[in-house]
Amino acid sequence: MIEEVQKLIKHEAEAILNIPVTDQFEKAIELINERVHRQKGKLVASGMGKAGQIALNIATTFSSTGTPAVFLHPSDAQHGDLGVVQPNDILLLISNSGKTREILELVDLADNLYQGLPIIVITGNPDGELAQLADVTLFTGNPAEVCILGLTPSTSTTTMTVIGDILVVLMMKQIGFSNEEYAKRHHGGYLGDKSRNQARLKK
Template identity: 85%
Template sequence: MINEVQRLINHEAEAIQNIPVSDQYERAIELIEKHVHQLHGKLVASGMGKAGQIALNIATTFSSTGTPAVFLHPSDAQHGDLGVIQPNDVLLLISNSGKTREILELVDLADNLWPNLPIIVITGNPDGELCKMANVTLFTGNPAEVCTLGLTPSTSTTTMTVIGDILVVLMMKRIGFTNAEYAKRHHGGYLGDKSRRQARLTPDQLSK
């Protein structure tokens, strides 16, 4: 079993290393900065199923690091939650297939409410219908799932998570997000205590 565990870890690690790197990341950061930090909109992340869970994680991580974001379930959007979207928002949509019906419908509904909202897509299919609607496409590399059936979202969601982490870190650097600002948003628990203690240190002390 030890050998099998190592094989699975290697599979996941290789998928991460093979995520394509392009100028689409810079374009995504520029869109988010413009609409959230300059126009005072927010990032609205959405996905269906496992991709939706990744979108929720990305949204909460963005919010805790200085970029207001919410998760919008695509099905709930059809029952009133679409109203959370405002005219200066930017959409972050996740679909491995690039053709998830609920996400495609969400794009149409959002466009009917506020036309021409910018769209960032994380997908394993850059030729999918969703990408034709996108301003920015971030490709996962479409790795084979580590699942023994090749079906369960596993490796694909790993790469989606990594792409989300990259966007968060790039945005933190872009806006100069500090320990003091983190502490304001994350008061409780170990991280809240740690961020408050670090906020009291000088830059030289933090680097040691």
């Protein structure tokens, strides 16, 4: 069992190390900074199924670190929730296959509401239909799933999460996000106390 665990960890770690590092990361940060911090829009993240859970995590992490973001469920968007989208927003869409029907439909719906919203895509298929619609494509490397069936989103969602973390950290550096600002967004809990203590120590 221990050897199997080590093997699985190695598989996941290698997938992370094989994420392609391109200028698309810089372009993504430039777009997010322009739309959210200069034009006062927000990042709207979306994905279906497991990818949707990753999108939700990325959105909440962005919000907690100074970049306003929301999660929009692609199915709920078809029943009125699309109204959360505003003219200066930017879309962050996640689909491993790059052809998730609900996400492709969301692109059409958003474009019908506000034409030309910038789109950042995280995908395992850089040649897919979704990538063709994107302004920026962040490729996961399309790693083989660690799942014994090769089906369950596992390693793919690991790489998606890491790409999201990279975007968050790069944006924090871009806007000079501080302990003081972090504390303002975390009133309660351990992290709130820690950020306030760190802010006091820096004064």
